[in-house]
Amino acid sequence: MAIDSKKVIEIASKLQIESNEKGIMAAFGVYAAMNYNEFYFKVVSQAIHGMNTHSVYAIEKKLYEAVLECGYHTFHGIRASMHWREHITPMISTPEDEVAALVAFTNIFGIGYIEIEEIIPGERLVTVVKNAYDPGRYIEKYGPQPYGRCYMFSACTASYMDLVYSDPYPSGMGMFKAREVTCRSTGDLICRFIAER
Amino acid sequence: MLLEFEPEMNVLKLDGIGVSLHCHHFNCGLVKALEEMEGIDARSLIIQAAQEEFHDNFTRYILNHLSGAPAEEKLKTAAELYRFMGFGRIDLSRLSGSGGKAYADSSYYVTGWLAKYERRTTPVCHLTCGFLSGILSAVYEKPLDTYRVEETMCMISGQEQCEFLLTVKE
Numbered sequence: 309m310a311i312d313s314k315k316v317i318e319i320a321s322k323l324q325i326e327s328n329e330k331g332i333m334a335a336f337g338v339y340a341a342m343n344y345n346e347f348y349f350k351v352v353s354q355a356i357h358g359m360n361t362h363s364v365y366a367i368e369k370k371l372y373e374a375v376l377e378c379g380y381h382t383f384h385g386i387r388a389s390m391h392w393r394e395h396i397t398p399m400i401s402t403p404e405d406e407v408a409a410l411v412a413f414t415n416i417f418g419i420g421y422i423e424i425e426e427i428i429p430g431e432r433l434v435t436v437v438k439n440a441y442d443p444g445r446y447i448e449k450y451g452p453q454p455y456g457r458c459y460m461f462s463a464c465t466a467s468y469m470d471l472v473y474s475d476p477y478p479s480g481m482g483m484f485k486a487r488e489v490t491c492r493s494t495g496d497l498i499c500r501f502i503a504e505r
Numbered sequence: 506m507l508l509e510f511e512p513e514m515n516v517l518k519l520d521g522i523g524v525s526l527h528c529h530h531f532n533c534g535l536v537k538a539l540e541e542m543e544g545i546d547a548r549s550l551i552i553q554a555a556q557e558e559f560h561d562n563f564t565r566y567i568l569n570h571l572s573g574a575p576a577e578e579k580l581k582t583a584a585e586l587y588r589f590m591g592f593g594r595i596d597l598s599r600l601s602g603s604g605g606k607a608y609a610d611s612s613y614y615v616t617g618w619l620a621k622y623e624r625r626t627t628p629v630c631h632l633t634c635g636f637l638s639g640i641l642s643a644v645y646e647k648p649l650d651t652y653r654v655e656e657t658m659c660m661i662s663g664q665e666q667c668e669f670l671l672t673v674k675e
Contacts, residue, residue, distance in 0.1 A: 317512050325526065330611035333591035338528035339617045341591035343632075344562065345523040350554035351535070355545055367542050374534025382528050416510070418517030418525035439514055441523065460531075 316412035336385030379467030443492035456491030465501040529617025555635025563643040602645040604671035628659035
């Protein structure tokens with residue numbers, strides 16, 4: 309793989325993603341905001357705590373879809389940017405390189421470090437995250453979980469594949485589905501995600 | 506505001522506290538998902554979490570950087586924090602220890618919601634309500650749950666600005 313992830317992160321982290329005087333942070337065709345990781349954990353964990361399995365599944369599905377839209381549109385905006393074309397495109401020679409570059413670029417947003425474990429072109433992507441915020445907090449506050457809680461990384465993993473291997477933007481969203489197969493919140497050592505068509 | 510990035514771990518820290526960047530598709534999608542779920546009071550849930558986070562973290566900020574400063578300076582810094590985090594522009598100058606009104610002429614949730622969904626008749630700036638309650642209790646060294654916040658006008662329904670009324674809970 310021709311992508312130097314550290315170099316991508318170094319390039320990406322030099323971008324000035326800042327609020328304007330009206331407090332609006334527009335970047336890559338989306339509006340970004342910075343918030344405490346604990347805020348997201350509290351809101352979601354308290355929402356699902358005590359719910360029946362059917363309701364938990366329903367809300368996690370909606371959250372997955374919200375993140376999928378977030379990833380799909382944001383990463384499209386990133387790869388369509390002048391910055392990407394100038395600094396990242398020269399590193400890319402295959403679709404798999406593009407996936408690797410998008411995964412690396414994700415590692416500037418403060419959500420934990422995501423890496424590729426396996427990629428089968430056009431078919432399957434496996435990613436891993438060692439330090440996602442939520443799993444540790446679930447263990448601390450609620451104990452081991454019945455299944456993975458990292459809807460955010462599941463959806464991100466699907467979004468990379470949708471952008472690179474599905475129909476051209478904006479028609480390809482949702483063609484890949486991702487699931488979390490191991491999660492630190494259930495007692496596993498690492499969070500692992502598989503996206504497949 | 507000091508924002509630090511640890512590239513080996515993809516960790517962002519704002520004044521020492523872990524934060525992350527998310528776009529309006531997720532942030533507004535989260536609000537919508539919660540609001541659509543039966544049995545969940547989305548507004549209260551978001552306000553409570555935001556109130557706790559801003560109270561705790563801004564209390565720590567005051568101890569480290571604004572100890573002994575007048576309330577006006579602390580409120581000005583809180584408004585700058587709000588702007589820095591990308592939530593919009595808010596005027597806190599008319600707040601006091603007994604509450605008061607705050608006004609925002611720019612709102613992340615209004616901007617994001619309108620970009621993604623449609624206008625609505627009910628306020629959408631739940632996070633701002635929690636921010637205000639948390640910040641004011643930190644500035645005036647009050648217990649966490651001292652203030653009630655109502656968004657009495659919201660730009661999401663066509664108003665010129667968002668207006669927030671803070672009162673002391675009885």
